[in-house]
Amino acid sequence: xxxxxxxYRLNLRVLLRSRRTLVIGLLCAFPILFATLGVIFILxxxxxxxxxxxxxxxxxxxxxxxxxxxxxxxxxxxxALIADEIDDKTITYLFMRPVSRRIIYLxxxxxxxxxxxxxxxxxxxxxxxxxxxxDPPGEAVQHLPILFKDLGVLILGILAYGALYALIGAxxxxxxxxxxxxxxxxxxxVTFIPGYLSKMTIKHYLLALLPHAAGERGVLSLLExxxxxxxxxxxxxxxxxxxxxxxxxxxxRKEYVLEQ
Amino acid sequence: MQQGIVAASxxxxxxxxxxxxxxVTLSIGPGITGLLGPNGAGKSTFMKLxxxxxxxxxxxxxxxxxxVWNNPHIMKRMGFxxxxxxFYWSMSGLxxxxxxxxxNGYSRAESRxxxxxxxDAVGLLDRKDDKIGAYSKGMRQRVKLAQAIAHDPEVLxxxxxxxxxxxxxxxQTIRMIKDWAAxxxxxxxxxxxxxxxESMTATILLVxxxxxxxxxxxxxxxxxxxxxxxxIFIQCDDPRRLAGRLVGWPVVxxxxxxxxxxxxxxxxxxxFFNGLPDxxxxxxxKVTRLLSPDDNLQAIxxxxxx
Numbered sequence: 001x002x003x004x005x006x007x008y009r010l011n012l013r014v015l016l017r018s019r020r021t022l023v024i025g026l027l028c029a030f031p032i033l034f035a036t037l038g039v040i041f042i043l044x045x046x047x048x049x050x051x052x053x054x055x056x057x058x059x060x061x062x063x064x065x066x067x068x069x070x071x072x073x074x075x076x077x078x079x080a081l082i083a084d085e086i087d088d089k090t091i092t093y094l095f096m097r098p099v100s101r102r103i104i105y106l107x108x109x110x111x112x113x114x115x116x117x118x119x120x121x122x123x124x125x126x127x128x129x130x131x132x133x134x135d136p137p138g139e140a141v142q143h144l145p146i147l148f149k150d151l152g153v154l155i156l157g158i159l160a161y162g163a164l165y166a167l168i169g170a171x172x173x174x175x176x177x178x179x180x181x182x183x184x185x186x187x188x189x190v191t192f193i194p195g196y197l198s199k200m201t202i203k204h205y206l207l208a209l210l211p212h213a214a215g216e217r218g219v220l221s222l223l224e225x226x227x228x229x230x231x232x233x234x235x236x237x238x239x240x241x242x243x244x245x246x247x248x249x250x251x252x253r254k255e256y257v258l259e260q
Numbered sequence: 261m262q263q264g265i266v267a268a269s270x271x272x273x274x275x276x277x278x279x280x281x282x283x284v285t286l287s288i289g290p291g292i293t294g295l296l297g298p299n300g301a302g303k304s305t306f307m308k309l310x311x312x313x314x315x316x317x318x319x320x321x322x323x324x325x326x327x328v329w330n331n332p333h334i335m336k337r338m339g340f341x342x343x344x345x346x347f348y349w350s351m352s353g354l355x356x357x358x359x360x361x362x363x364n365g366y367s368r369a370e371s372r373x374x375x376x377x378x379x380d381a382v383g384l385l386d387r388k389d390d391k392i393g394a395y396s397k398g399m400r401q402r403v404k405l406a407q408a409i410a411h412d413p414e415v416l417x418x419x420x421x422x423x424x425x426x427x428x429x430x431x432q433t434i435r436m437i438k439d440w441a442a443x444x445x446x447x448x449x450x451x452x453x454x455x456x457x458e459s460m461t462a463t464i465l466l467v468x469x470x471x472x473x474x475x476x477x478x479x480x481x482x483x484x485x486x487x488x489x490x491x492i493f494i495q496c497d498d499p500r501r502l503a504g505r506l507v508g509w510p511v512v513x514x515x516x517x518x519x520x521x522x523x524x525x526x527x528x529x530x531x532f533f534n535g536l537p538d539x540x541x542x543x544x545x546k547v548t549r550l551l552s553p554d555d556n557l558q559a560i561x562x563x564x565x566x
Contacts, residue, residue, distance in 0.1 A: 006363045010363070014351070089344040092346070096311060097364055098363070253330075
């Protein structure tokens with residue numbers, strides 16, 4: 001077994017069995033609940049006339065996933081990758097193996113990718129399928145490409161946010177608070193500031209890729225220059241690679257003194 | 261730098277204003293070496309430096325001739341049982357050892373086989389599928405040992421490995437460490453309890469206040485200690501009657517009486533402890549507490565460094 005595979009396998013096992021996964025898993029069930037309620041409202045005629053399966057899913061994806069669930073899941077998983085090992089003093093066991101720290105970092109990140117994807121992607125698919133009940137069968141099939149695009153956006157978000165929060169976890173002493181501050185102050189507040197500053201956030205590029213994000217930011221979208229989907233993809237992948245390389249570099253050189 | 265299994269030259273490590281290890285130069289030879297010192301003496305810092313967990317502030321340390329900081333290759337030849345009670349608690353003992361050993365590059369089948377053999381060696385095979393969270397302290401110590409020995413390292417570094425073990429576990433672990441050494445492996449074991457180290461090896465390093473205060477044969481240290489008058493406090497229901505009996509005993513060099521008991525000074529504590537039960541039983545004195553203020557390493561070090 002290659003060292004990278006061994007680190008990945010061990011850490012995936014640890015991640016999936018953690019209490020954190022149970023809590024995040026419960027949290028990820030909310031979009032399904034929301035989609036179910038939305039469909040009930042649409043089919044019973046309680047909902048406004050312009051609420052359709054499409055707009056319901058657009059709302060869940062943009063407001064639910066990109067603005068909240070994606071950020072929360074990646075934050076709590078990403079920051080824990082290194083920080084939990086330090087807090088729990090288990091990092092010693094990894095450092096005492098003939099595996100470079102760079103490989104440990106990458107293996108843990110891979111485990112995170114799989115764990116976060118297992119929680120976010122299936123719930124998004126189930127939410128979509130439930131929302132589509134409100135549409136006539138023919139129209140639901142027409143919306144399938146949108147689902148694939150949405151899943152692509154989530155995957156890119158998992159990649160980029162994971163790299164960012166893993167870096168924060170490797171550097172900061174209270175990474176959850178630092179990450180939370182970043183998510184609220186920078187990723188959320190700055191996204192709503194018109195102009196070019198929003199281009200310094202990951203969320204800007206994710207929203208640029210959402211197939212149904214138009215109008216989601218209301219009049220603010222009129223004051224900013226949009227980013228084309230190909231550029232958004234390149235920026236997100238480059239950001240992921242850059243943050244990952246920086247995190248691995250720091251993790252390799254940083255000394256972790258465990259409290260007695 | 262001197263050559264040895266572990267060699268240090270001008271090795272210092274401080275944490276801000278606090279000194280962990282100060283200007284240590286030494287060479288640890290083959291076999292079992294005991295690292296002995298009171299809590300906070302610097303043993304764990306030295307062990308962390310030896311295992312590359314932390315970087316020296318000054319000087320250098322090598323294991324088997326290679327530097328250890330950020331050198332993962334040397335870890336194939338080393339095993340480490342840390343002091344901290346830290347685990348992936350939701351995993352079983354087998355899954356944990358197997359997962360860690362797989363990082364050494366073994367296949368799944370090999371990792372499982374090695375993990376099973378290691379758990380067998382530490383006497384945990386019958387509890388291998390239990391979650392670590394359900395293990396007793398002694399069992400957790402043993403599973404830590406298992407992950408350290410599973411890949412058959414040349415150098416085994418054990419930080420307080422007997423802590424929390426019951427007497428049977430201690431005996432088994434001591435035997436295992438000795439067997440390991442008899443197979444040509446090198447072991448550095450730390451403890452703050454003298455007789456624990458004595459039962460494993462005669463070669464010791466005494467550490468105190470971040471410095472190596474003595475190194476060599478434990479029996480020489482023992483002799484020094486035995487020349488030092490030892491205080492023993494006996495709390496009992498009738499201190500006067502007990503003092504009357506003790507006064508005629510040749511091993512008693514001095515005595516102090518108070519309302520709760522008798523404090524005895526002796527230069528032969530072993531003889532005193534062996535003879536005390538008979539004396540107490542003969543006089544029907546009810547002993548409620550036996551304290552030995554000098555029977556700790558700090559007292560021994562205070563005496564040795566005078």
